[in-house]
Amino acid sequence: MLDAYQVEAKVVRTCRLCASDGRYSPITSETAIETDDETICPECARQQLDRELAFKGSISGDARDRLEELLLEVQDLDRVTNLLSGQLDPDLTKFDEISATVDEVDPVRVDSLDLHPGMQEHLESRFDTLLPVQSLAVEHGATEGRDQLVVSATATGKTLIGEMAGIDRVLNNKGTMLFLVPLVALANQKYEQFQDRYGDMVDVSLRVGASRIADEGGRFDPEADVIVGTYEGIDHALRTGKDLGTVGTVVIDEVHTLGEDERGHRLDGLISRLKYYCESGGAPDSGDTQWIYLSATVGNPGQLADQLRATLIEFEERPVPIERHVTFADGREKIETEKKLVKRAFDNKSSKGYRGQTIIFTNSRRRCHQISRKLEYSSAPYHAGLDNRKRQRVERQFADQDLAAVVTTAALAAGVDFPASQVIFDSLAMGIEWLTVQEFSQMLGRAGRPDYHDKGTVYMLVEPDCSYHNSMEMTEDEVAFKLLKGEMEPVITRYDEGAAVEETLANVTVAGKQAKRLNDRMVGEVPTKHALGKLLEYEFIDGLSPTPLGRAVTRHFLAPDESFQLLDGIRKGQHPYEIVADMELRDEH
Template sequence: MTVIIAPQRGAYKLLMFDGRSVRETGVFELVKSSRGYRPTDLKTKQPNRRNYQNVPTKKLIERLRKADVRITKPDPALLAFLGDFQITPSTVDLCRICLLEDRVTALSKKNAAKFGRERICLECAEREIRREMGYLGRFGDRSVQHVRSLLESYRDVDRVLALLQPEQREKGQTLFDRLEAVRPIETAHITQVDVPPAFAKVSGVEYLTPVQQLAVNAGLLEGEDLLVVSATASGKTFIGEMAGMKNLLEGRGRLLFLVPLVALANQKYLRFKERYKDLATVSLQVGASRLNLPETRPVGERSTRAQIVVGTYEGLDTVFRNGRDLKDIGTVVIDEVQNLEEPERGHRLDGLIARIKYTSPNAQFLYLSATIGAPSTLAQKLGARLVRYDSRPVPLERHLIFTEKKKKIQFITTMVREEFARRSSKGYRGQTIVFTNARARCHTLADAIGANIARPYHSGLTSQERRQVEDLFSSQKIACVVTTAALAAGVDFPASQVIFDALAMGIKWLTVQEFNQMLGRAGRPDFHDEGKVVILAEPGATYSRTSKATEEEMAIALLKGEMEEVAPVYGVEESSEEFAANAIVCKGDGAEIRRMEAVMVGTTEPVLDLLVSRRLVRWQKGHVDLTDLAMVMARHFIGVERLLLIKDLVGEKDDPLDILAEIDCTVREERG
């Protein structure tokens, strides 16, 4: 039998332990008498022979002498008492909280965690943390598992609790992980690679970045099609410029540079126009606003005949869907190619790539992305060679903090101001991008941070307002922009810090690809020494009644998540839209339409019979004739399901103008 004696609040707790469980317990005190320290009656505080659960002191001494006596700390009075009776105890490290509950748990490196100034067992540590989690809100199972893994990793209760109590936050305690920058590979000077001297002179580049060097090694300047996957700010855009300008200046065709957003297209257009003004003409191809206002007018030249055409996916696709050709294309750059997986536009990008390949079979294709799943599989489907550079140009810290929504504004404001007060070794102040899920929230946060240092930025602003924010940020006159998805796809703001106020866009959770794209905004090698990402997750929060996941669970899933293979999703709606667009480009040749569909990344559904049965196309001897209504379908980016829905509302009408007139009359009647 082992007897364990633990000092507790001026007394001593005694436990009889048989190696598996506690058989008896008791409490006694010691007072100093003429004979030394002796057990005392807890009521009278006088030396007494009957004080240990009505067991005479003599019997207590006998039991101690026969047992293996262990004490939890070398208490002087206790050691003196035991020494008087020739009892030599050993010291044992036990969990204090377990002892309070009459349990014995020996502590070791494998099962102990720091808790304040003491150590306790992992089981008690987890209970302490879960009790705190219960005060803060409803945590999901994934969050509990994550906290348990953090506890096992850190072995520090206070450090884990810092995630749950952000008002007590310390940088080291909220750190989820750190992605280190790797020493870059040796790269060549721009004059040492095979590009035209005139281009090298105006490029603004001295030495290539590692990913640029890898692209050159993979055949970039020999016309190879490449899928380039590398972190944000690693220099992917210049890869497209090198190949595009080389092909242009050496007479192999014009450069087509495509991006997903108008804001990004505007930015690339202005940059290329300034950089290459003496070498090439530059134009912009984006969707035009129906309102002829100063703030909605196009930024630049709109001709499709320029030597460098910068455009959005849909802006360029409109050219094809209206039956026009793009000739003399030598280089095609598809920036942010991970958009192939987007439900709303992935199929359109897939179809657009196929249409460009069909009309420009000799062009060199370069696909760029910072975040993409299964890149080797996608490279194979695109017929491109994969160039992958996984190392970040600067280290990136990722922090996770659990907090209530009402406290987020306070923490965001503090972090933005703290970051703006810092300067990097390059002399630049720290600036922040805050991502949230709604336009209204952008304005709320920006106002709370301070209109003098923070501005909202989203697609609801005019192009003039967005350019003003871009100029203020790039000139370091403001500390922060608060945005929705507008910046996620690559608008080039040199931010050192990214904060997630929400992990949703609208009511939909971010995907792993979107999340990694957004956090990749933090840290630029020319500006910063490191990047920082802070995720503020509200326990139990959700943005849709149909979602079972909670925000803190999504935070963990996104931080640990693996990106899925990029694959456009095709149903009848998407397949019919792309079929009609392809038919316009192929001038109705059925065999050519099938050949174009064969080079698409995704697999379309057969829709010809449906389109014929609904009198949208005529099929004769291998040739497709689109009706006027099918032409409208293709030109306005809609598929057969939505078209038939509109048609069913107005009755059996096939003429687009008749349908439009009928819809107008129906709307007027309802309003009347």
């Protein structure tokens, strides 16, 4: 009609939804958002997205901002809302990529090491040159008895530094090597590895914490060359006056455990007590024990190295790039999504000829079994509730590529040593606590190994407005973006009254009048005077000696309130099962 009147006009698309509300809203190819076979303006698309989010339940500001950002980027509302039901559109789920980084370090040739002939020959049969972090450690005295804190990403070769130093010293008659880890499963795994690699050169023995319940025949063999143990297993030996032999080297793996609420103070106390043992005659040449601390994740490495009186060896390297993805799904949808991801990874091979394999982290043993049963390809649950034989079978099957996935608890994340290409977070909780940035970084670092894979892939499956316990203040979607953007927290050991009393009692039991010296050199600040006052009040010590009650409390790693609850139940004549049930229920509340 306008042409007929010879009136020039430009055709402009408008938003139908705005028009139905009496508004004129022109849209261009840069602003148009596709939905249901039509185009609408960005403001109406945002409103539609908000309605969809309200239907799904509350969602955090960070998650909403992320979805809105994607909406404006891809200009397709349906593609974005599909993310809320676990859709795996890789262009949309991809949050970022952590590039592979390799710092320039001149590699040290293995044939230049000048170690004991047995260790020298062993290393030369495996490698021509050391990896960068190993080269740095050797250049700064790792094989000359220097104490070191080694901070480097997962799969960069930290463990070999401790092995080189410790076994060389064993073979040169400079004392036993202790290799300490936080969990029984990790101790069993390390024990098997040491047996396989070095069993022809040294005697390897195992000490884990279970023996604190019934300590029958659990004595150390002072003649042992290498003892692999849990922190608790070695600490129990110290608290009960056992002979550790002559200790030449102590390697403490996962030393960032010092920053954990529950276990941090116990590791802090163990290090101080073990140093006292070594200085008091349990070391060659009056205290000449080498200490090597290993960690992948420390926010304050310089400060921690100073506190531990060790040389810092820090190496920033990511052997392969890691893609990080986020998608949204509820508990039921998560398993369907995991099925697709596990299948997709296992159906593809890397340029090195390895199938993609997956570690799925979740927050309970029950959920491990539930997920594993429902995956289409072969998989297995893997957690601390399985016996050692079953865990070893899973490790072997995974290494042989007979399993497409393992489903494990976050509690085992510290040292699950599976060469996986993909890590999936079914949950962002560890038990009833949200993951910390340190734990998250450690776990995602399991994705991608340089000898097996071209890249690593990480998927976070996030349930909006979800929490796993009423004590959790944040929701899973809030936690997800906090972790993705998070700064590494410093490793700091904090002491409340219970922790101060527990560690001071252990130090009195081990060192008597020297207890204050042990407290003073710990990483955390311990209020010694106050703790001693409480120990006298509780009748755990008499002077600076533990009472029989105090010995029982420290032998069983009891906090003061647990001790009193046990005593109260015993005095009332309660059955042991009732006492344990009361204590468990108290913890739940």
